[in-house]
Amino acid sequence: MSYRKRLLLLAGVDSLLVFIAFVFSYMQLQPLIGTASYEDFFLILCILLVCYHIFAFCFHLYQNSLEYASVKELKAIFQAVTLSILAAGTIQQIAGWNFYGRSLLGTWMAMILFIGGLRFSWRLYLEYCLKPKLDMKKVLVVGAGQAGTLVARQLLNNPDLRLKPAVFIDDDPGKYKLHILGVPVAGTTADIVRAVEEHQIDQIVIAIPSLKKNEMNRIYAECSKTKIKTQILPKIEDVMLGKVSVNQFRDVGVEDLLGREPVQLDISGISETLSAKTVMVTGAGGSIGSEICRQVCKFSPLKIVLLGHGENSIYQIDMELRSQYGDKIEIVPVIGDIQDRDRMLEVMEEHGPNVVYHAAAHKHVPLMEYNPREAVKNNVLGTRNVAEAADMFGVGTFVLVSSDKAVNPTNVMGATKRIAEMVIQRMAEESRTKFVAVRFGNVLGSRGSVIPLFKKQIKAGGPVTVTHPDMTRYFMTIPEASRLVIQAGSLAKGGEVFVLDMGEPVKIVDLAKNLIELSGFSLEEIGLKYTGIRPGEKMFEELLNENEVNDVPVYPKILVGKSSLSNYDMVSYLMNNLHSLNESELKKYVISMVNNKAKQLSAVGK
Template sequence: MSYHKRLLLLAGLDSLIVFAAIYISYIPLHPSLEILVYENVLISALVLLFCHHVFASVFLLYNKAWEYASVGELIGITKSVTLSILMLTLFQYIMDYHVYGRVLFSTWTLLILMIGGSRFWWRITRDRFLKPDKNMTQVLIVGAGQAGTLVARQLKNNRELGLMPAAFIDDDPKKYKLHILGIPVAGTSKDISAAVEKYNIDKIVIAIPSLKKEELTRIFEECTKTKIKPQIMPKIEDVMIGKVAVNNFRDVEVEDLLGRDPIKLDIEGISEYVSGKTVLVTGAGGSIGSEICRQICKFEPEKLVLVGHGENSIYLIDMELNNQYGQQIEIVPVIGDVQDRERMFEVMEVHAPNVVYHAAAHKHVPLMEYNPREAVKNNVFGTKNVAEAADTFGVGTFVLVSTDKAVNPTNVMGSTKRIAEMIIQKLDQESKTKFVAVRFGNVLGSRGSVIPLFKKQIQAGGPVTVTHPDMTRYFMTIPEASRLVIQAGSLARGGEIFVLDMGEPVKIVDLAKNLITLSGYSTDEIPILFSGLRPGEKMFEELLNEKEIHPEPIYPKIFIGKAVLEQEEEVEYLLRQFESFNASQLKEYVINLANRKKNRVFLVAK
């Protein structure tokens, strides 16, 4: 219906209601009224009608979408009618008409009932009769708080979505058996299976924005018993700013179940050493490096230098950041290999960064077992090149992105990262630049991580391959890892190794089971196959060894370790004699060096 037709319809309906209400209110006085008073009644009705139309326009009663009418609309009707009656009372007093209080009160009551009833009739008709509920997808909403009622109201008001809220689930016992928006609260999270069966539920939506990770995991496990894949409502802040609609549900991701509550950043401390400065990121096209760049841009550096070896990955992050921040920040893409010492010195000299985040590295454990020379060239020599260039050109802070695999390493990748830590620790003792390292565990969704591999195996119909039923790993999200790296720079005093409190380690087999369930399958449909440990793999990872542990966090959820710097001569020997090692000797040497074990080759040479 067009706006003008809608306006005429509502105005005409209100006119009939006003005349009917005032004449009905005068009926009890009929025997005592004189002919002259009848004229006064007609004039009063016309005045009331005029006042009602004026105040109805003021309170936008003709502009409301009455199919969505609620308490707010009823308040608007009450204000409009009350002011109209008051204006009529004033008119009758000025014109010296007889003012009948009972008539005015009766008219006020009838107007509210009749106008309000006419408006709410459309909503009731729409909700009850226009679309049979049986043809709609029945939705169980987990959470009967403000977010849950927001979701329920949105679904009820947007019938074209084909989703009908059938019941709520809420762990607050006070809400049990209550009806909210006409929807029953069917029980607590333990009753999800029963509610699904009772109300013929087709879809489950989790609508509790404040839900902690462990609570979400518990609710998710209850949902999996129903064979229905649960979804989550979007973030309230995204809904409020119009970024997404409240009904834009998304699937539960493994990051939701394994991640922890995000670390709160020291905004003032970070801004002090980043805002208005020149920041350089190596490996800027990688998973961690690109996220560091995204997070850094929020602090408005003057210039951001994106250094990377891969042309395509640098192009993509450069385009993304320029589209979003290009007006405020100078973003410079640089193609260069950290193994190219001359190129790294050239980049440092040209851009003179205040802060360097060194994220470029080879990180795939089994692959580096077969390619130890490349691991050393990239992770050791690459770090040395970038760090010494930073020292030469007076960089204020240098942050090395390291790994938990650098602790008591059993593989080449972890060993080369520990040697990289040794190199920057040695430099920190000699340089004005503050050199620090940041260690964290496996990053969910990063390139080469287990999550993308498991997803591909599930899409192919399985099996999902897990090395060992007891293998555990620490996990964190890409944004979480990147925030830790940035925060570490603000805490740096020189020589520290920062570690995030990563909670409890996760069994890889449990991760595989969660991913299978999240994909809508069971372990009967997608089996898990145990393939045995791969070259260089450990059953569990550590974040700090016994000599490095400082029990108290330096910042909420951030621990600091002062790693012991030993075997400097052996590191120097590796750097000098690298070309003389064969692959087998090199592998043995770097692992022994990282574990503080004496190397036979070095002892002979010495």
Template sequence: MTYRKRLSFLIGLDSAIVLFSIYIGYFILHPYMNIYSAGTLVISSLSLLVSHHLFAAIYKLYIKAWEYASVRELVAIVKAVTFTIAATAVVQLIAFGDIYVRVLFLTWMLHILLIGGSRFSWRMFRDRFITECKEKKRTLIVGAGSGGSMVVRQLLNHDVELQPVAFVDDEEKKQKLQIHGVTVAGKTADIPRIVTEKKIDNIIIAIPSLKRQEIQHIYEHCAKTEAKIQIMPLIEDVMTGRVSVNQFREVQVEDLLGREPVKLDIQSISEYVTGHTVLVTGAGGSIGSEICRQVGTFQPAKIVLVGHGENSIYQIDMELRNRYKDMIEIVPIIGDIQDRERMFNVMLEHEPTVVYHAAAHKHVPLMEYNPKEAVKNNIFGTKNVAEAAIAAGVVKFVLVSSDKAVNPTNVMGATKRVAEMVIQQLDKESDTNFVAVRFGNVLGSRGSVIPLFKKQIQVGGPVTVTHPDMTRYFMTIPEASRLVIQAGALAKGGEIFVLDMGEPVKIVDLAKNLITLSGYTIEEIGIEFSGIRPGEKMFEELLNENEVHPEQVFPKIHVGKAAQVEGEVLWEFVDGLIEKSNAVMKEQLVEIANVKCGLQRVMREAVSHL
């Protein structure tokens, strides 16, 4: 129905209701009051008609979507009718010197009953005969609080494919209650039973205040069913209009880490970032690109994007230009950190205040087969960028390191540990503040297990896990990037910062969660154990026993007491590394990186064998 036809229909309907109401009122009361008069009836009727259409327009009764009518619309009807009756009473007082209160009161009641009934009957008809006729997915709502109530209201009021059937909530006082006509059918432990009994197709977790451990607990119950599991968006995203309440998202692996995401005070960063030039190496990678996004919120004068991958640098360059337009100067640089001359030219041309060094080879098994490339990139590349930063007068330099640098058993970890030694030594030899940040595994980053598992699930499995007992620390890409930026604010020079990432997670548990999140059962996809790959550990550490610094320098951030080495010994060792054969290099790298108390002695012995 077009707007004009709809408006004409409602005006005509209301006009009939108004006239019917006052005529019925007069004829009901006439035998007892003897108030019948053609003039009285005509004037009162005209007054009611004019007043009603006036106040109906004021309270927008003709443009409301009555199929979604609620208490708010009923209040608007009551207000419009009440003011209509009041206006008619004034007209009667002026015209006849009297107000026919009982007639007007009866008219008022009939008016509300008939106009309200005509409007709400359409909603009832739609809900009963139109909406229910469509095939909808039966939905269980987890959480009967404000979030769950909001979700049910949205699902009932909008023509969506989900039909709320029941709530579950762990509060005893809510059991058996009805909210918007939907019953609280049990507690979270009852989810498998309720899903079976009520033939549930979808489960929506609608408790925005849930902590990660609680989400994991609820998910364990949901995963016992074959229902699709979703979660409502954050309330702040709904309130700011970024998403609507009924835009549910899939439960992500990040939701099941078993700990809350670390929230860092990134406001303290503005002092050293805002208005300055920031250079990021590896800017096209997972961590590097997220660092650029995070840094951009602090309005630096310029962001220099350095990377050797043309396509990845192009993508982050275009993203930042679209996001910040003319607010920040974006400079894309194609260059390899192994190209020493190129790094010096870039640094001297742009003179950054801050450098985030995220470029590295990080794939553990791959670097076992290519130790020279790992050395060239992770050690010599770091040394090139760091010395170029000194030449350009950089104030802060942050190295992105790895938990694999602790007691390394592989080439990648060993090269990262030597890179830490390099920047610690350069911190002592220059005015630039050099620091390192150690990460665990970053969920969703290139080369991490999540993309690999997803590909294996897409082709029908099986998912390959190296060992049933293998554990890793995990963090999200935004967490990792914020830690890098926060480290720059905390840096005094020479520190190795570590994020408190809670308890390590079993890789096999991660694989199981990802399979069920993808809508499959463990039996359908399968899990195979392939054995530990070259260079891998069963578990990772963030600080070894000699590096532990128990107190936190910032909430959730520790600083390590990593052993250092004499500069002369370090440079002699580094300079001789590239001349080694692959076999000798691998052995010496791990030995050098693993030294603890006798570091200087072992290094001298190693150098003597070069």
């Protein structure tokens, strides 16, 4: 139906309802108000009709879809009817008609009843009589608060999703046995298994945005006992930004089950460091580097320089950032190897960055055990090249992305990252540039991490391989790791090693089991296989050794280590004599050096 025909139809129906309401009220109250002349009767009726239609247009009663009539429409009807009655009554008083006061009050009540009743009756007719009956899946909504209610409302209003809220679960005892939007609250989270069985639930949606990580673990553990699909509400910020709808549930991810709350950023401090500044990111095409670029661009820098060795990865992050910020930020992709000192000097001189985030590194532990010289060349000499270029051209802040493997290292990768820390700490003593390092644990989903490997193995039907049942690691997400790097840059004074309080370490085998379940399989279907500890691996990682511990955080959940530079002469010797050492001796030397066990420089290389 066209808009014009629909408007005329609604206006005609409302006119009939106003007439019926007025006549009904007059007839009921006639013994009290007396008999009116036909002329007065129809005159006040016409005035009331005109007033009503004016206010009906003002409150969009003819523009609203009756299919979605709700409390908002009822409020608009109440306002339009009330104002039209008041206007008609005012005109009556001015004209001297004083016997219609009670009649108009009765008309007001009848109009709200008739006009509102018609609209809601039509909605019920459309919803329950005309719409086809769909095969709906029953949904259990965990959380009967605002978010849970919003989810239930969205599902009720969108039958095409074929999801029907059947029951709420909430830990608030005051809500038990209540009905919200017609959906009962069947108990607490301890009753999830019972509720699923009693109500024959097909799917679970966790709708508590404020849920802490340990609570999420507890609730998900209960949901996993049911063996049915469990999903979670999208991130509220994504809903607010319009990236997703509230009913676009996502699967529970491993990152949702980490036993630690994300670090909150000091937005003002970071903005002061980055806004309207030139920022350079090395390793910009990598997992951490590319996410640093995304996070940096949120703070409106003047220019961002994307430095990387691989042209394809730099191309991808360049195109991604241009699509979002190309008209606001100058984005410069630069292909260069950090081992090329002249190229680093050239890039630093040309762009003159205010802040440098150094994320370029070799990080794969077993591979670096086989290639120790390349690890030193990239992680140590490359870091020195970028750091000295930053010092030479007056960079304000230089942030090195380091690793928990730099603490008491048993492998080449960890040892070279510790040596890289020592390089920038020495630079901090001699330079006006603020040099700092940031340590964090394993990053979920980054290249070379266990998650992509586990997913690939699960997709292939298993088994999932774990090195040892007692192997533990600290974990964090890529965005959180990147935010920590940026936060450290804003806190830098020079020479610090920042460390995130990462909570309790996680057993790799538990991570594997969670990922199997989250993928919709059982442990028996996929299987686990223990392969033994790989070369250079530790059973557990540390974030600070006993000589570095500083218990006072400089920022919530961010600590500063007190690392020593007592053996920096060995670092200088290593960098100056790298090519005179064979691979085996180099591997032993870098590990023993950072653990203060290398005694004689002259013994190396023999």
